[in-house]
Amino acid sequence: MSTMLEVRNCSKAFGGVVANHDISIEVREGEIVGLIGPNGSGKTTLFNSIVGYHPIDGGSIRFLDKEISSLRVPNIARLGLLRTFQQTRIYGKMTCMQNMAASLPYRGEGFAGMFRRFDSGVADRAEELLEFVGLYSKRNLRGGDLSFGQQKLLEFAMALMNEPKLLLLDEPTAGINPTLINGLIDRLKRANEQLGITLLVIEHNMRVIMNLAERIYCLAHGELLAEGLPEAIQNDQRVIDAYLGAH
Amino acid sequence: MSQTARIQKPRFNAQTWIILAGIAIIGSVAPFVEPTLVGQMTVFWIMVLLSYTWDTMGGQMGYNSFGNVVFFGIGMYVTAAIQVGLYTDLGTYTAAKGGIKLTLTLGQYFTGLAIGLVAAGLAGFLAALLIGSGILGLRGHYFAIGSLALGIFVAELASGWELIGAGSGLVPPLYPGVESARSLWLYFGCFALAGITFLVLQWVYSRRFGLALNAIRDDEDKAEAMGLHTTRYKTIAWAISGIFLGVCGGLAGNFFQFIDPRDTAFSGATYGVWMVLMVVLGGKGTFWGPLIGALLFHVFKELFWSYLLGLQYIALGLLVVVIVVFFPEGIVGWFRERFPHWFGERVDPPPEATAADPVREPAE
Numbered sequence: 001m002s003t004m005l006e007v008r009n010c011s012k013a014f015g016g017v018v019a020n021h022d023i024s025i026e027v028r029e030g031e032i033v034g035l036i037g038p039n040g041s042g043k044t045t046l047f048n049s050i051v052g053y054h055p056i057d058g059g060s061i062r063f064l065d066k067e068i069s070s071l072r073v074p075n076i077a078r079l080g081l082l083r084t085f086q087q088t089r090i091y092g093k094m095t096c097m098q099n100m101a102a103s104l105p106y107r108g109e110g111f112a113g114m115f116r117r118f119d120s121g122v123a124d125r126a127e128e129l130l131e132f133v134g135l136y137s138k139r140n141l142r143g144g145d146l147s148f149g150q151q152k153l154l155e156f157a158m159a160l161m162n163e164p165k166l167l168l169l170d171e172p173t174a175g176i177n178p179t180l181i182n183g184l185i186d187r188l189k190r191a192n193e194q195l196g197i198t199l200l201v202i203e204h205n206m207r208v209i210m211n212l213a214e215r216i217y218c219l220a221h222g223e224l225l226a227e228g229l230p231e232a233i234q235n236d237q238r239v240i241d242a243y244l245g246a247h
Numbered sequence: 248m249s250q251t252a253r254i255q256k257p258r259f260n261a262q263t264w265i266i267l268a269g270i271a272i273i274g275s276v277a278p279f280v281e282p283t284l285v286g287q288m289t290v291f292w293i294m295v296l297l298s299y300t301w302d303t304m305g306g307q308m309g310y311n312s313f314g315n316v317v318f319f320g321i322g323m324y325v326t327a328a329i330q331v332g333l334y335t336d337l338g339t340y341t342a343a344k345g346g347i348k349l350t351l352t353l354g355q356y357f358t359g360l361a362i363g364l365v366a367a368g369l370a371g372f373l374a375a376l377l378i379g380s381g382i383l384g385l386r387g388h389y390f391a392i393g394s395l396a397l398g399i400f401v402a403e404l405a406s407g408w409e410l411i412g413a414g415s416g417l418v419p420p421l422y423p424g425v426e427s428a429r430s431l432w433l434y435f436g437c438f439a440l441a442g443i444t445f446l447v448l449q450w451v452y453s454r455r456f457g458l459a460l461n462a463i464r465d466d467e468d469k470a471e472a473m474g475l476h477t478t479r480y481k482t483i484a485w486a487i488s489g490i491f492l493g494v495c496g497g498l499a500g501n502f503f504q505f506i507d508p509r510d511t512a513f514s515g516a517t518y519g520v521w522m523v524l525m526v527v528l529g530g531k532g533t534f535w536g537p538l539i540g541a542l543l544f545h546v547f548k549e550l551f552w553s554y555l556l557g558l559q560y561i562a563l564g565l566l567v568v569v570i571v572v573f574f575p576e577g578i579v580g581w582f583r584e585r586f587p588h589w590f591g592e593r594v595d596p597p598p599e600a601t602a603a604d605p606v607r608e609p610a611e
Contacts, residue, residue: 074471082474083472085472089466090469091461092465093465094462095591098458098461100254101455101458102458102470113455114459114480115455116455117251117453117455118251119250121250122250122254123250126253126254138594141594145592
């Protein structure tokens, strides 16, 4: 498996607060990789650095053998590296179908492309993906009228509509009814297997991440604490200490 | 159903075309039925133009612009300057401060006007492109303030520029024919332009472009994160409204027959604010909202000016307060909140039985 995303010695500080220090991670094509760590350990900062939300202080981020640490958010997204937000973000005043159609990939879109009509198959694809996440019957409702959990699912469907190569998910199960979480894990695995989307997932729910991820990175205090297979991470004394607050 | 119809309710269905045909017939007959009101009706179509072009930015894209009046004013000046400049020296003409009367043949007049209007559209387009790429990096309130300052800045610039008459203004050439013919073709010019503008804008909104603008309105950060070329979309949206505002300004300048830099061309306190109020009254980002808003606003305004002269601005201010308090989403928006199914928002049963789907969430 070839390396898809390679973060080398990445650092980011906000004033005196060092959010990420010398972090190196790697995601290979086709993998599901987990990123865990206590609150404030720098997971979301790392995500933001990868997707170009803010410049990094040092290190390098390569996606598909291309240095992306100096690119801006939309350019990186057009390369096929997409993220979802911890605080779910959808287009509130548009219907679910419009949300989906607005999420078509913008890769290589020229001036004429802006005024194109919707290609045949766009509505089919949108309905298919809404069905996939279980929102088909709500497809003509406004995004803002959905519950928080449904909005998370819609955001996930929108991400799939964009046909990313690598999808960064920031706490996909937060705020989702526990009985639905199994269904969501199943959806994530199917997106990975059937659609060939590589996943990097931030997650606090240990049961979810242990079921989902093939490899896990653990951050604490802005530094990479441990990396390995789920079982190894689960039994790593340093990880347990970080979560339980031992010093 | 076609793919597009499944994504969003079609903008033009049979019912829409019937209403539009009705408006077209009423609009074509009205000046002959009530010839004394032709001037009023011309102003009405100018208002409709201002309202729909403002809605592109303010309604569809959620960028409240107080600077659209700039393109309107640029159109006025460009058209008049070309109308004059084609047949005499513009500098001498303006230096005489109305002392020189330009006598043209009908052919010369309309040639000048046609070239002037095309140039006005182009000037509006280019100005919006240029200014847009400069200030469309600002968002929300910052953009609103920036665009407001822009209007004031351009007004000051125009009132200091001798070539276009500076503070004394610019007078477009007099129409060589009879006055009643002049008011009729100006009416039909504004009416036709309003129709074309409406159709072009709705066509643009029905494409990918429209959804991209709505996405920027709802969450610009999300749109960026999805890979949308936000700056490009924003600038082009402004440039499209700039074209129609420019041409509209060209016609309006000839209608008013006098262009004052602060009171007609770059009048932020009148047209600049009215275009915002009309759209807010009718419903931002809706199909009929800007038209309904323009109609109601124009009628109220004329009534205030006719029957409450001296108190007209107080009455207008009260109207604004009533609009904002009782119809924060505008009239069409008010209906949309109460009758969402009229706008195609509804829950549909699934196509086949998939009730066992674990991800399908129960109604909350």
